[in-house]
Amino acid sequence: MNVDYPGALPMWVPENDLFTTNTHQAIVIHKTASGTTAQEIGQYFINVSPGPSVHYVVGLDGTIVQCAPESLGAGGNCCSEQGHDTFWDQFGTINLNTVTLSIEHVDPSPTNSTPCPQAQIDASFKLVLYLAQKYHIAPDHIKPHSSLDPISRAHCPGNYPFADLINYVKQGGESMGVPLNWHDDGTTLTAPNGVAVRLGFRDFVLSHGWDAGNWPLAVEQGVTLLEASNPSLGGGTQQLFRWIMLAYTPARGVFMEWSVVELAFVRGQLATYYPQVKVLQAEVDSLKQQLAQQTGLDPAKVADRLSAIGLESSNGNQRIQQLVNQPL
Numbered sequence: 037m038n039v040d041y042p043g044a045l046p047m048w049v050p051e052n053d054l055f056t057t058n059t060h061q062a063i064v065i066h067k068t069a070s071g072t073t074a075q076e077i078g079q080y081f082i083n084v085s086p087g088p089s090v091h092y093v094v095g096l097d098g099t100i101v102q103c104a105p106e107s108l109g110a111g112g113n114c115c116s117e118q119g120h121d122t123f124w125d126q127f128g129t130i131n132l133n134t135v136t137l138s139i140e141h142v143d144p145s146p147t148n149s150t151p152c153p154q155a156q157i158d159a160s161f162k163l164v165l166y167l168a169q170k171y172h173i174a175p176d177h178i179k180p181h182s183s184l185d186p187i188s189r190a191h192c193p194g195n196y197p198f199a200d201l202i203n204y205v206k207q208g209g210e211s212m213g214v215p216l217n218w219h220d221d222g223t224t225l226t227a228p229n230g231v232a233v234r235l236g237f238r239d240f241v242l243s244h245g246w247d248a249g250n251w252p253l254a255v256e257q258g259v260t261l262l263e264a265s266n267p268s269l270g271g272g273t274q275q276l277f278r279w280i281m282l283a284y285t286p287a288r289g290v291f292m293e294w295s296v297v298e299l300a301f302v303r304g305q306l307a308t309y310y311p312q313v314k315v316l317q318a319e320v321d322s323l324k325q326q327l328a329q330q331t332g333l334d335p336a337k338v339a340d341r342l343s344a345i346g347l348e349s350s351n352g353n354q355r356i357q358q359l360v361n362q363p364l
């Protein structure tokens with residue numbers, strides 16, 4: 037049997053362990069709270085048959101294992117318990133495994149608190165988007181397991197970045213809006229490295245299909261010269277990102293600076309001035325040495341030596357006498 041999702045590894049649970057229909061009306065996100073690889077979890081579902089199963093398992097390294105065909109119901113989401121999300125009430129008494137697709141995510145921590153590696157997030161988000169588009173499942177029909185079982189599965193899927201997943205699916209996988217794994221509270225946009233982007237720079241990032249990896253290096257700051265290569269720009273505020281510099285002046289608003297032109301100019305300056313700095317440094321070193329030698333002279337010893345010479349030649353050379361008595 038071929039896998040439904042290109043690239044998935046097939047580890048089929050026995051088919052008579054599955055439900056014969058699936059109407060694909062919702063996707064349920066889980067975390068395993070044990071195990072270390074997707075293959076290990078897939079093997080577990082095979083071993084416990086008849087028992088629980090899911091459609092897909094996403095490993096920490098992004099490996100995806102398929103355990104049940106999408107056309108059938110897996111055994112992951114059977115029963116809702118007290119306090120469940122009222123979303124599930126629309127299905128009445130139907131076995132929820134026949135209306136849902138289930139996705140497990142490997143997490144060795146019993147409390148599902150291992151931070152999801154980027155590879156796992158990327159693989160998971162793409163898989164969920166694929167299923168949502170394939171079966172026309174709306175973002176508000178993607179649910180955490182805890183929405184079904186808020187008591188017995190309160191920690192499923194734990195720290196899985198669920199809100200980011202919903203944003204990703206809403207944007208159809210495009211990077212418009214809040215970049216993947218960044219956070220926005222409506223005022224402050226915060227990159228994964230914790231550095232904040234605010235005001236016009238925030239608006240710019242949110243409206244320009246920003247690459248999620250283009251983190252800010254530091255917060256916005258005022259500078260007297262925005263670009264050495266274009267002094268007529270004058271000063272303003274500036275924020276440096278990994279691949280881009282954003283600037284703001286009252287006259288121009290927020291704009292993307294000519295970062296590589298600036299880089300080339302500054303590299304040119306470095307090539308010109310660095311050899312000069314080396315020459316000047318050598319001169320400074322030599323002067324320091326001379327100074328050290330000069331301060332090494334003891335004026336008392338010099339005077340002493342001069343008078344000794346004077347004594348030795350007291351009856352002789354007038355010229356020596358003259359030199360000895362001459363002020364220094």
Ligand SMILES: [Zn+2]
Pocket residue numbers: 065066067181189192193
């Ligand atoms: Zn679960």
